[in-house]
Amino acid sequence: MDEEYDAIVLGTGLKECIISGLLSVAGMKVLHMDRNSYYGGESASLSLDQLWSKFRAGEEPPKSLGRGNDYNVDLVPKFIMADGKLIKVLIHTDVVKYLEFKACDGSYVYKQGKIHKVPASDMEALKSPLMSFFEKRRARNFFIYVQDYEEKDPRTHKGRDLNRMSMRQLFAEFSLGDDTMDFIGHAIALYKDDSYLDQAALSTVRKIKLYNDSLYRFAGTKTPYIYPLYGLGELPQSFARLSAVYGGTYMLNKPDCEVVYNDRGEACGVKSEGEVAKCKFVVGDPSYFPGKSKVVGKVARAICIMDHPIPGTVDAHSVQIVIPQKQVGRRSDIYVFCSSYAHNIAAKGKYIAFVSTTVETSVPSQELEPGLALLGPIEHKFIHVADYECPLADGKEDKCFISRGYDAFTHFESTVDDILEMYTRITGKDLDLDNLSLNQTIEG
């Protein structure tokens, strides 16, 4: 421990593990520590015992749920966009060989009390009860425009400047109705509120294209989403392994670890069990830097154990349902996520459903009700409310590079953006994902 490192990383959440891996790959000497005895921090996937000790301390998980270790329950559930940035990072770092993925079976959107498949093809759109006959044709024209649109090819812009035009204006040009805008904005572009409508149309067009590219990334998948076997907790572990393979040192179970500052207030090491490891800078999640982050929001989540799939999803083993805010008179969407033993996250026959949303009132559990109402009978339910924290400074002064907290609202695209941005702040260089090409295999 009494050694000198380039970087000390605190916390083994997904972001910290990816950063740690990238810094090690870049040739830095990295020490990575966690106060817990397990990897993942808030992005760990919990066994039943861990779940119970977190939410039902003192009680035992019921025997009827089967083997506790068959469960890998995420605290921050998310699917991965099949053509998104996280996939790029996984592939270019070769971390992908440590993981197995399965597609998500269903993508649904809530409208007037019922859930509908998010149309995934022209045929589905034509059959979809989401839109009237004429609206379908207008929507089809809109999608053709978006699909043909290439940022670098002005001919495909058809005279529209999507950097200046708002999304609301673009929708209006295709005469799309409110309900159609709702499902495109929330179930395809995946916006959590309506502020996107008054911003430049380009970013929404990009998001729709990402959905589409992800949908067709792999043959035969029915949604743009994929999810790892054994839960998202596998992701930090596999990036930690990447870091270790490139020379990173791992120490877990350091409950007392604490950043040490020099007299200029710069982080210069980490202390644990009376020893100090020196370093040039420290990276970590907000919990390791008291007073250096502020709470900017709250997320409410319900974790539900069930013995059946969500009704109306054609028995899908994994599914996402978006409940657009307007449908239930809110300012932010409600998300339902369900996965099952098919992804090895629960014992045979069991399903785990999650309902989450941004907290808007003083009774967060009530805000989840519209999502919970879709699930059918629930065997066990845990509700928790988590703060979303952001760093106060960029780390250049105090040598503390702090990630944004583990919030459900930053999905993987923005998770990766935060990581790439931190990487640039730390190293002064941009990471070119396309030119990163590692191979960790030796073949005999």
Added chain:
Amino acid sequence: MSSQGNIQPAKLVLLGDMGAGKSSLVLRFVKGQFTDYQESTIGAAFLTKTVPEFKVKFEIWDTAGQERYHSLAPMYYRGAAAAIIVYDITSTESFNRAKNWVRELQRQGNPDLIVALAGNKADLAGQRAVEPSEAQGYADENGLYFIETSAKTSVNVGDLFNEIAKRLPKPKQVAKAPGSGNVVLTRDAPAKKKQQCC
């Protein structure tokens, strides 16, 4: 996926004290190489080798140094078909640590896992600290396959891996898992892009 007659992939993990010779054993087996100053091989901790006689393709996970402070992730053990626990015959300490690794594995509770105990550095018989009879006795009590090896001279290295290959259960016809199938992520460009979304 693979039917009878095909080569069956088998994940094999290495465990044991730092310096026992895990990386050296694997490199000897996979590449036929050995160096006295085995620097931890940066950037490579995943090795593959096919044993055609037993129709097995070993996918070997080396510890990447994460054994040092006992920070191997559960992912490391996940889905392993076999584990080799390595100790250094010149170090009683490393043998005791090997026993801890055995207990650790037993806690993971996979009854089908094939576990081998390798007493490595057998070429250093002059400095021997652990008697083979003691290790054999321990292995018998715990249902492990025991062999002494030398990554340096390559003595018994092939036998170690071959014995594991031989003991691997024959591929079972597994029932199709529910839900969508696995997707395989490769460096290749996306399969196909359909022109229109809806």
